[in-house]
Amino acid sequence: MSVSAAASPARSGPLPPAASLDEIRALVRGAPGPDTDARARTEAREPTLTKPAGSLGRLEELACWLATWQGRHPPALDRIRCVVFAGNHGVATRGVSVYPPEVTHQMVANFQAGGAAVNQLCRANGADLAVIPLDLDRPTAPFDEAPAMTEAEVLEALNAGLTLDLSGVDALIVGEMGIGNTTAAAALSQALFGGTAVDWVGRGTGLDDNGLARKRAVVSAAIARHGDALRDPLEALRRVGGRELAAMAGGALAARHARVPVFMDGFICSAALAVWQAMDSHGLDHCLAAHVSMEPGHQRLLAALGKRPLMTLDMRLGEGSGALTCLGLLRSAVACHVGMATFAEAGVTDKDPA
Structure with missing residues (x-):
């Protein structure tokens, strides 16, 4: 499966039925890779949120993973x-x-x-x-x-x-x-x-x-x-x-x-x-x-x-x-990433750059 940086858009509607196992193999070879733009946007937002870096542990990783594979930022889990x-x-x-x-x-x-x-x-x-x-x-x-x-x-x-x-x-x-x-x-x-x-x-x-x-x-x-x-x-x-x-x-x-x-x-x-x-x-x-x-x-x-x-x-x-x-757990990851205020928005002093 592709892991190229170029993200392909989500397919609209169902895939047609495969006519052979070779067509299944072709779908595997042609499957889209991660959306690196969505991942980068998630990674850029995470350090600006009002918490110490990494303090939400795997919840931070989950938000990034969801955005990467949904191909969008912010991620959502509504349906x-x-x-x-x-x-x-x-x-x-x-x-x-x-x-x-x-x-x-x-x-x-x-x-x-x-x-x-x-x-x-x-x-x-x-x-x-x-x-x-x-x-x-x-x-x-x-x-x-x-x-x-x-x-x-x-x-x-x-x-x-x-x-x-x-x-x-x-x-x-x-x-x-x-x-x-x-x-x-x-x-x-x-x-x-x-x-x-x-x-x-x-x-x-x-x-x-x-x-x-x-x-x-x-x-x-x-x-x-x-x-x-x-x-x-x-x-x-x-x-x-x-x-x-x-x-x-x-x-x-x-x-x-x-x-x-x-x-x-x-x-x-x-x-x-x-x-x-x-x-x-x-x-x-x-x-x-x-x-x-x-x-x-x-x-x-x-x-x-x-x-x-x-x-x-x-x-x-x-x-x-x-x-x-x-x-x-997954909805908690999304809620924190999307809903938390940034240091600038909340008027909270970020860590000392020194």
């Missing part, structure tokens, strides 16, 4: 969109979750009825919510035996996120629901960053020791089954990912082209979006790690991505819940 994608996994039949696959359908109904955690967190933090189920009656193939998706299927799922209309949106949160998807996230993480199943596989929704051993065995079998094909990040997503992971990745790519920063949720979201960084070292510069989850692979994954999480709250729910919870 946040949370999109939850749901998909079903054939690997769920392998005993890798304590919940049966039909729970995905049931939780989608719960989201739509307003009864889930994501509904309450959107309401509490002023975010819009959309729920997009992806072929729930057609699970992906068990990826320890075959590729999870055909090329047409993974492209369709990528396009579900890529074609989001982000006009007027200040930041995007992508969440997920899918029984078995921590197994997909672990397999995808191992495919992208190496290691072993022990490094990446956790207990998910509460597996006992036997379940954990089964889950590790499934991931190990998948990595062995697909072998060198996993060296291509998009092929890894196709072979060991899932529809909702691909859709989240598509949404993050759409956001990059629309100059909309992305607040990353937990392990599953991070694994899905990691595909872009595996393709380009700057592929996730517009994405912020909101929190580190209790899933053990997440901390390892954030380290591999070079992402420092904002919060550690021992969360492991998914749905975009961790990213939604951090919105208060």
Whole structure:
């Protein structure tokens, strides 16, 4: 992805659906870089505010990062969109979750009825919510035996996120629901960053020791089954990912082209979006790690991505819940940068230049 100083304007309206994975690759190569003018204007204002330099810590960094990737100064967080994608996994039949696959359908109904955690967190933090189920009656193939998706299927799922209309949106949160998807996230993480199943596989929704051993065995079998094909990040997503992971990745790519920063949720979201960084070292510069989850692979994954999480709250729910919870911090960063008086405006003596 481009990191040139010349900032391209935000795209108006949604991207058209990609016709092939090569078109997806072209979108990655042609994605806009940081807006260095907006960053410079933010950096110039920050030292003039009525506080000691650096005294607001990461809040100052966040204001600058938001302006840089929104491509404007001052930054704003008036409209946040949370999109939850749901998909079903054939690997769920392998005993890798304590919940049966039909729970995905049931939780989608719960989201739509307003009864889930994501509904309450959107309401509490002023975010819009959309729920997009992806072929729930057609699970992906068990990826320890075959590729999870055909090329047409993974492209369709990528396009579900890529074609989001982000006009007027200040930041995007992508969440997920899918029984078995921590197994997909672990397999995808191992495919992208190496290691072993022990490094990446956790207990998910509460597996006992036997379940954990089964889950590790499934991931190990998948990595062995697909072998060198996993060296291509998009092929890894196709072979060991899932529809909702691909859709989240598509949404993050759409956001990059629309100059909309992305607040990353937990392990599953991070694994899905990691595909872009595996393709380009700057592929996730517009994405912020909101929190580190209790899933053990997440901390390892954030380290591999070079992402420092904002919060550690021992969360492991998914749905975009961790990213939604951090919105208060991000709004505080914007409020201080935009609303504080300068030393000159307040008639406060700045530090002694001597």
